[in-house]
Amino acid sequence: MSPRPDLEITSAANPRLKQLVALRRRRARDEAGVTVVEGFEELGLALDAGVRPRTLFYAPDLMLDPSAQLAVVDGARASGVETVKVSRSAFEKVAYREGPDGFLALVPAVRGDLADLQLPPAPLVLVCEGLEKPGNLGAMLRTADAAGVDAVIAVDPVTDWGNPNVVRGSKGTVFSVPVASATLGETVAWLRAAGIRLVATTPDTETLHTDADLTDGVAIAVGTEKFGLTDEALRAADVRVRIPMHGNVNSLNASAAAAIVVYEAVRQRSASSQVTALPL
Structure with a gap:
C-alpha cells in the first residue's frame, strides 16, 4: 500500500495547529499521551533511539538543507508516519522556539518507571x-x-x-x-x-x-x-x-x-x- 498523501496547512488557525499550541500545557500532553519534539537534530536523535512519531509537521521553506532533510520526511512517510506540510508563516506562529528549522513531531509520551x-x-x-x-x-x-x-x-x-x-x-x-x-x-x-x-x-x-x-x-x-x-x-x-x-x-x-x-x-x-x- 502506498503512503497516504500529505495534508497541507497554510493557516495557523487550522485546528491541527491549534492542538499543537495547546500541547504546551502539561495536562494537555498527559491527556493526549504525547511529547512534542521540535528541531531536526532533536528529531534525529529520537528516531535513532527507536522512537516512531505519530505525526510529523514540516515546513520546507524553513529547512536549512531541504534536499537532505526532506529525505527524512520521505522515510517517515514511507514507514507509515502521518506527515503534514505546513507553510512557513503558519509554522512560525505555532513553533515552540524562535528561529525554527521546520520540523515538529508528535511522539509517544516519555514515560519512565x-x-x-x-x-x-x-x-x-x-x-x-x-x-x-x-x-x-x-x-x-x-x-x-x-x-x-x-x-x-x-x-x-x-x-x-x-x-x-x-x-x-x-x-x-x-x-x-x-x-x-x-x-x-x-x-x-x-x-x-x-x-x-x-x-x-x-x-x-x-x-x-x-x-x-x-x-x-x-x-x-x-x-x-x-x-x-x-x-x-x-x-x-x-x-x-x-x-x-x-x-x-x-x-x-x-x-x-x-x-x-x-x-x-x-x-x-x-x-x-x-x-x-x-x-x-
Missing part, C-alpha cells in the same frame, strides 16, 4: 530532586548522555520529561538516556535494593567530590539551585560531597554541579579500570 530501568553492574546514576527549570533538566540529560550515565531519575519533579523545553534542552537525549520519575522514598528504596550508594551534593560537608569514592554503583544526587537537596535526601545519603568554591558566589548552576561530579565519577572509573587491566 523505576521498575523499567535496566542497569549494568556498578551503574552510574544521576538523581535530580525537585528541579523546577526544564532547561536544567534537559542540560543534565545532555551531560548524562555524553558521560555514559546509565539512568537519570527525577525525584518529585516540578516538570515532566515531555516538557518541550526539556526535550529542547536535552537536544533529544531524553530519548537516548533511560529516565524515570519517582518520589524520594521510592527512589531511596530502589537504590537500596539495587545496592547503589547515594552520593549527595551539598556545601555543608568537608568531603570534596574528588576525595569520595565514586566507583562501583553510585547515584549522584543534586537539588535545586536555591535550596539544594532536601533534609530528607541528605539524611538518606551514604556520603555527602561538596564542590570547592573559590569565588564570591556560593553555588553553581544545578546542571553545572551535576556535570562536575558526574565527570569526576567517570574519571575515577576510567582510572580504576586501567589499574585493573594492568598485567600482574
Whole structure:
C-alpha cells in the first residue's frame, strides 16, 4: 500500500495547529499521551533511539538543507508516519522556539518507571530532586548522555520529561538516556535494593567530590539551585560531597554541579579500570 498523501496547512488557525499550541500545557500532553519534539537534530536523535512519531509537521521553506532533510520526511512517510506540510508563516506562529528549522513531531509520551530501568553492574546514576527549570533538566540529560550515565531519575519533579523545553534542552537525549520519575522514598528504596550508594551534593560537608569514592554503583544526587537537596535526601545519603568554591558566589548552576561530579565519577572509573587491566 502506498503512503497516504500529505495534508497541507497554510493557516495557523487550522485546528491541527491549534492542538499543537495547546500541547504546551502539561495536562494537555498527559491527556493526549504525547511529547512534542521540535528541531531536526532533536528529531534525529529520537528516531535513532527507536522512537516512531505519530505525526510529523514540516515546513520546507524553513529547512536549512531541504534536499537532505526532506529525505527524512520521505522515510517517515514511507514507514507509515502521518506527515503534514505546513507553510512557513503558519509554522512560525505555532513553533515552540524562535528561529525554527521546520520540523515538529508528535511522539509517544516519555514515560519512565523505576521498575523499567535496566542497569549494568556498578551503574552510574544521576538523581535530580525537585528541579523546577526544564532547561536544567534537559542540560543534565545532555551531560548524562555524553558521560555514559546509565539512568537519570527525577525525584518529585516540578516538570515532566515531555516538557518541550526539556526535550529542547536535552537536544533529544531524553530519548537516548533511560529516565524515570519517582518520589524520594521510592527512589531511596530502589537504590537500596539495587545496592547503589547515594552520593549527595551539598556545601555543608568537608568531603570534596574528588576525595569520595565514586566507583562501583553510585547515584549522584543534586537539588535545586536555591535550596539544594532536601533534609530528607541528605539524611538518606551514604556520603555527602561538596564542590570547592573559590569565588564570591556560593553555588553553581544545578546542571553545572551535576556535570562536575558526574565527570569526576567517570574519571575515577576510567582510572580504576586501567589499574585493573594492568598485567600482574
